[in-house]
Amino acid sequence: MKLLLSWVRDFVDVTAPAGEIAGKLALRGFEVASIETLGDDDAVIDFEVTANRPDCLSVLGFARELGTLYDLPVRSLGASDRTRTLDTTVGSNDSIRVTVEDTELCPRYAAAVADITNVPTPPWMVERLHAAGVRPISISVDITNYVLMELGQPMHAFDINCLDGGEIRVRRARHGETIDTLDAVTRTLDSDMLVIADAKTPQAVAGVMGGARSEVSSSTKRIVFESATFKPASVRRTSKKLNLKTEASSRFERGADVNAPVLGLQRALALLQQAGAGHAHGKIVDCYPHPRTPQTLLLRRSRLARLLGLTVPDLDVVRILEGLGFGVAVTSDGWMATVPTFRVDVSREVDLIEEVGRHYGFDRLEAAFPPMATATAPPDPRTARDQRVRHVLLASGLSEAVTFGFIEEAAAAPFAASSEGASLVAVANPLSAKFDTLRPSLLPGLLGAVAHNRRHGRREVALFEIGARFTPEAGETRGVAIAWTGAANSEHWSAPPREVDFFDLKGVVGALADALDRTVHIEATERAFLVRGRSARIVAHGVEHGVLGQIVPPLAERAGAPAHDAVYVAELNLDSIAALVPERRDAIDALPRYPSVVRDLSIIVPDALPAEIIRDTIQSAADTPVAPLAAIAFFDRYKGKGVPDGSISLSVRLTFQAADRTLTDADVQTAFERILLALVREHGAVQR
């Protein structure tokens, strides 16, 4: 709202300089976009008006704010020579017949008829309109805009000769009806929209824009001024559907003063006369079937002090409310306030408290601190869990990424849980196709981040992200994902660098599971986005909690990374892993009292035999009280000279330990032989 100071001085004798006014109103709820100085003591201040204050989309609205701010009286419209109104009376007018068919969408419709001559708009009015940011058009339109800026009441002027039947009907549009609006666009209407029609066709979209057919022209002799109130929600819906925002619609959709329409006409007619451009013809027609009674609200002194944490003197409460146009009556415990109809935002006691607080000044608040009445509630366990995951990964050399929750469908599809492509959550109204799908996995975003770094010359990229993933089946789940390419370790003079491989990823996944104190297993699997033979899933009790492996080169390349890059990834569902039972109990085990015995075993087995199966065989063969097996470790795996093709030499370290005695050599030997026998029998193992 561009406020011209000399205009507002028509209503309040404010003498403060523009800079001071802007600074003070900025602390009372009106942000200042700019100040433009005009001559010696005039200026235009551009205020931002919040959505709840349509009354301040007018000079008069700011006059009330300034009057309250400087404790100055505010002259109402018509109270001075400069703001003259015509006291044209309300009644019937034989030149126009007005019918409001839908009084819910149009609670009040007032109209005045005027005979006009086409004269230029007076320079003082042109100047003021310019200052307010309005382009002057013709005398009748300029007058409606002048009243709009001054009083905040949107108005429209029709050429009465273009109204079929000399009639105005405020009705819902018929489905498919069209209108050519003033912006020279043909618009198709529907029955949710309210129109101002003549006997036959729509002449204006109510509260939004007039029609071209009844537009006032230089040859127009007689006009109808419209000054009405429309239901905010209806104007908003219509303006949105037609994608048409105007000065009028933005005021109506926030709520206009139901008592302004007639006043607006009286002001317009006075301006017409003052400009020598015409005079009123007959009475003002006012269709206002259900007059609104002003709302009264009780403001309790105790409530005011309690909510603000500040005692406002009674005198200031009354001064502020009256200054803003409220009627105030003192009661035993506070004040009864009558809410002016232009304050559509005030409907509860708390709204009055805001008005008093705002103008008394929030800067007068002393800082207090809310007392603790109870202990702090336990926090969300996810926060600490995520922090633990983050620390393990940071300590493993991975840096943290944050990528968008939405990605493009083509990037998401390869990672969807099922291959049908139906497992994606689409965004209904994406701003661009780049953000049209909620990510089913954190991996596409991380791959993008890897590619970004590779494009900027980074050889080693090791990243992780913790965040939400979305699928139609599982809804929203929180996961962690890792992407790693390049060297596995920092470059060092003592050894050649090693490229990251599957077991680096598996190691990190193991560390994560350990840090979360949950037991998981890794088993081979296939995924379209992972290289065959280098992909695995993370399982606990037969349920999958994640995957790991090497990204198939075409996907890495698609993300923008070089095709020859080996990018290893892992992703875990943190929610489902957290739901597993922790591995460790709170109570500790007593430390062993008897020594352990270590035996190494070297065998030749087929190289396709998974280590997990050998481990299981050893485990079940060792299940004997003779010499309990405490640990199994694979410490060497050799292929080559001395080992037949298709076989490997595997070295296993077996640790035996009993809780209740020292094991004898004979005990250990018995157990060892049982294990060896099982390996020979089940896998054809040959001891080396």
Add this chain to the structure above:
Amino acid sequence: MSLPDESTVRAALAQFEADLAAAPSLRDAQSVRDKYLGRKNSVVAGWMQLIGSAPADQKKLIGRYANELKQHIEARWDTYQSAAEANLRPAGAVDVTLPGRQPRLGHPHPLTLVRTRMEAVFTRMGFSIVEGPEIEDEWHCFDALNMPAEHPARDMQDTLYLASPVCGESGRPDDRRTMLRTHTSSIQIRYMQTHQPPIRIVAPGRVYRRDDLDLTHTPMFTQMEGLVVGEGISLADLKGTLLAFARDMFSERARVRFRPSFFPYTEPSAEVDLSCWQCDGQGCAMCKQTGWIEIGGSGMVHPSVFEAVGYDPERYTGFAFGIGIERVAILRHQVQDIRLFFENDLRFLEQFPY
């Protein structure tokens, strides 16, 4: 060869000193020592040989000089040898100036750093950290927050909707999520539905708006919203809480300024400005010469919000505030382009300590 006397001893000692100084290594020094003290062909041995042919009255004297020379050289040798050995590189010595095998540490994201730090500050003030879902229903995101169906904030321009609803974590058939949350206030609604006052929480998380990506906007950003509900909670309490936050987070001298504003879910509502911590309010480039830095929005919880969650607004009052984590990170780390937070360029991330 003339018989040694006191001056010969002094001369021999001086010569030994000179030879020792000229020895390039401990081994050479050893030969020098042997030249003077060795069993054969050494200076001392030569003198001893002279005893046999020397006059009787000189024999004793020569023995004394030889012994004197020997003792001096041995003593000198002891100090020389221990000093030289101390200077020797011991077996197995390493060049400690070579690079170590340093475990590689990753770098946390700056948004995490800021968020964690803010969480710590609020935790110290008795707040609990609460999280919530990113996909929401309109009731939790709008209706319960005093934004009825016709509210402008619900316009398609601002909110991202899902093409078809997704089931919520409760698994109930009526728990249908239809949109991406536009603020973390929805977490506060969920919390109030399941807890009774007094409440003192902060809710951090990612939020989504239908915004274009540019220098200062992203369609996804991170917020931390706070909520305190109890009997007799006032706007002055809000000011004090934000002041304590600002002093802990930014500067001990920070001051808080409220500028009245409008949010549907708070009444009164205020924008929160902090005195600029770089210039202490004097005016500088960071605060654009105003002395103040806008940090977020706040206000007293609107009674309609309490009614929506079944609290008695006559009995309970409360305050809420929201702070943009990107905004804090931009100010703290002087980040010029908000997109840097989401590009995950390691050259950017590596500037933040483990």
